[in-house]
Amino acid sequence: MTSPLVQSVPAKPAFELPAEDRTLSPYTGYTRAHWEATADGLLRAAWRWATPGRALLDLPGRPSRSGVRSDGLEGYARTFLAAAFRVAGAEGKDPHGWLDRYADGLAAGTRTPGRDDTESWPLILDHHVQGQPMVESASVALGLRLTRTWLWDRLDSGVRDRAEEWLRGALRHTPAPNNWYLFPYSVAGFLESVGRGDAETARARERARDLMEGWYRGQGWYADGDGRAFDHYNGWALHLYPVLDALLAGDTETPSPYGDRLREHLDGFSLLFGADGAPIHFGRSLTYRFAASAAVGLGAVTGHTPLAPGVSRRLVNGSLRYFLDRGATGTDGLLSLGWHGRHEATLQSYSGPASPYWASKAFVALLAPRDHPLWTATEEAAPSEGPDRVLALPAPGLLAHSTRADGIVRLHNHGSDHIRPHEGESGVADDPLYSRQSYSTRTGPTAAANVADNQLTVEIAGAVSGRRRIQPLGAGDGDGWGWAASAHLPVFTSGAPMVPGLRVESVTVVRGRYELRAHRVLGAPPGSRVRQTGWATGPEETVRSALHGLHGWETRDEVRAPQGTAYTRWAIVPRLTGEAEGTALFVALASLTAEPDAAPLSEAVHEVTVDGDTGTVEVRWADDGSRTRIAFDPLTVGHG
Numbered sequence: 001m002t003s004p005l006v007q008s009v010p011a012k013p014a015f016e017l018p019a020e021d022r023t024l025s026p027y028t029g030y031t032r033a034h035w036e037a038t039a040d041g042l043l044r045a046a047w048r049w050a051t052p053g054r055a056l057l058d059l060p061g062r063p064s065r066s067g068v069r070s071d072g073l074e075g076y077a078r079t080f081l082a083a084a085f086r087v088a089g090a091e092g093k094d095p096h097g098w099l100d101r102y103a104d105g106l107a108a109g110t111r112t113p114g115r116d117d118t119e120s121w122p123l124i125l126d127h128h129v130q131g132q133p134m135v136e137s138a139s140v141a142l143g144l145r146l147t148r149t150w151l152w153d154r155l156d157s158g159v160r161d162r163a164e165e166w167l168r169g170a171l172r173h174t175p176a177p178n179n180w181y182l183f184p185y186s187v188a189g190f191l192e193s194v195g196r197g198d199a200e201t202a203r204a205r206e207r208a209r210d211l212m213e214g215w216y217r218g219q220g221w222y223a224d225g226d227g228r229a230f231d232h233y234n235g236w237a238l239h240l241y242p243v244l245d246a247l248l249a250g251d252t253e254t255p256s257p258y259g260d261r262l263r264e265h266l267d268g269f270s271l272l273f274g275a276d277g278a279p280i281h282f283g284r285s286l287t288y289r290f291a292a293s294a295a296v297g298l299g300a301v302t303g304h305t306p307l308a309p310g311v312s313r314r315l316v317n318g319s320l321r322y323f324l325d326r327g328a329t330g331t332d333g334l335l336s337l338g339w340h341g342r343h344e345a346t347l348q349s350y351s352g353p354a355s356p357y358w359a360s361k362a363f364v365a366l367l368a369p370r371d372h373p374l375w376t377a378t379e380e381a382a383p384s385e386g387p388d389r390v391l392a393l394p395a396p397g398l399l400a401h402s403t404r405a406d407g408i409v410r411l412h413n414h415g416s417d418h419i420r421p422h423e424g425e426s427g428v429a430d431d432p433l434y435s436r437q438s439y440s441t442r443t444g445p446t447a448a449a450n451v452a453d454n455q456l457t458v459e460i461a462g463a464v465s466g467r468r469r470i471q472p473l474g475a476g477d478g479d480g481w482g483w484a485a486s487a488h489l490p491v492f493t494s495g496a497p498m499v500p501g502l503r504v505e506s507v508t509v510v511r512g513r514y515e516l517r518a519h520r521v522l523g524a525p526p527g528s529r530v531r532q533t534g535w536a537t538g539p540e541e542t543v544r545s546a547l548h549g550l551h552g553w554e555t556r557d558e559v560r561a562p563q564g565t566a567y568t569r570w571a572i573v574p575r576l577t578g579e580a581e582g583t584a585l586f587v588a589l590a591s592l593t594a595e596p597d598a599a600p601l602s603e604a605v606h607e608v609t610v611d612g613d614t615g616t617v618e619v620r621w622a623d624d625g626s627r628t629r630i631a632f633d634p635l636t637v638g639h640g
Helices: 032-047 068-089 098-109 132-146 157-170 179-193 199-215 233-249 258-269 286-302 309-325 355-367
Strands: 216-218 389-393 398-403 408-413 438-440 456-460 463-466 471-477 481-488 503-511 514-533 544-551 555-561 571-593 605-611 616-621 627-632 635-639
Touching: 032 068, 032 309, 032 355, 068 098, 068 132, 068 355, 098 132, 098 157, 132 157, 132 179, 132 233, 157 179, 179 199, 179 233, 199 216, 199 233, 233 258, 233 286, 233 355, 258 286, 286 309, 286 355, 309 355, 389 471, 389 481, 398 471, 398 481, 398 503, 408 503, 408 571, 456 503, 471 635, 481 635, 503 627, 503 635, 514 627, 544 555, 544 605, 571 605, 571 616
Parallel strands: none
Antiparallel strands: 389 398, 398 408, 408 438, 456 463, 456 514, 471 481, 481 503, 503 514, 514 571, 544 571, 555 571, 605 616, 616 627, 627 635
16 A cells, blocks of 8 residues: 555655565555665765765865864764664674774774864864864764674774763763753763763763753653753654663663653654654754654654554654655765755754764664564554544643645644743844744745744834744643644834733634634734734645635735745745734634645634624634634633
């Protein structure tokens, strides 16, 4: 069986893959051999750019803000992680001699760290000085821990001592105030595993554990630091490092919350992959691509998962194939800086040529041996391929829903932002990867310089507001429907940064493909204009965006986003506009669908009743006569 929603795009990786197995893998055709071949292909392409002593992999492309030497270390460390999973998963078999290359590089790179020569690795310093090497130290440490028997134990004692001294820089300097604290945690775990632990390593590990407890917010979700940043770092960092550490330590007796939290995370996160294999396009560092499936693979390897093996396999295979089919590697076999192919707007300033190789984390799935159920079970449908589903996640303030008819997953953000506790809102620019109200597996946000998709803005005297710090107000779901709500204070980039008393409260209610978006604007000065935008889609896409005003809106038009999204070269964004003064209610219906015969939104709602005095909205749906009621003061949402 082949899912009609998982058709390949005419693109091929620059390396050979095995024949498909549509019996064992009816959805993707991929097997464990495809993972091994992909790891080998990526490594072979990257190693063409190694320095003579093999300490740095200087991949081509624009350098990151950390500089070319740090970028070269990044190339070594992140590909080492892929090689380590590849060899460890094969019980030490290394037909391509990858580990010999990394052993040579370790010896050369640690000989004179900090020296400006061809091979020396940069020193690990504080995150705000020269911090990127601290990130890479975790990959080096994990690579050495995974391959200890075949690499570390065979090194000259002098090389081992030098490697330890370089790695200890991660323990002696200050990480960034987020998932970075797990990098010294992983370094310390490796040093302790080879008998080199001490009070310094113990402190690094205890410090990370304490922070993790403060960052854990429930439902399997960690904030990435002390703020409210919830994104893919939850899976490929905050779950990955402690659970993998416990696996490598063979610690099955000591009670730990990390495995249970991973299990709970996967119960919801597994819905955030579309029927085409795409992960949700949300949050920073999306150029890591199929690393999004690392938590799924790790759950299968460790048993900390609610998913059947065939479902886990469907998700990891689907994610890998999604990107390989869409040109992620390019003709040279290198992972490009982008999403499908190259895409500048996807990137952060810290991204360098080797940054995409954090995708190597997905190869944790190879730690499951060939006879593991992850590889022997027949693929089963992904959660997004089952019946229409709605999932509310009150802890991070997110609301997800999928539709079987087109396999699209949509995520409505009412709780995740990228504002640190010490930052003032007026000094932080809108981040398209966090500030938008909605994201999906088939669309990306428009670039910061273009009109913002999926956003409610207030315009005063020509100045347009942004959405920075998000205050979650609640979320919930029922039989076939769900809701999430939040509030924010509009921030302006010109003129006064804020208007006293101006506040926006927003509620999203979903049923199938329909998204009811209700907003209450409070404290709007005379002459204020309010605008609501919908999903950004392009002319070459089969997915369609619709936006229909139900109350408060005066005009509808479409705005062009010439820089496009990660999915389309340019995009069109539907927009509604209305006027507000004092307190005003606005209600709209939005939709993103690939259904060929989807009915227009104007036919979806039979009746809308709005009471501005009490702040209530009631909608009667045309399909079954059910009603959705939203009250803003106090906030209550009901459906029936």
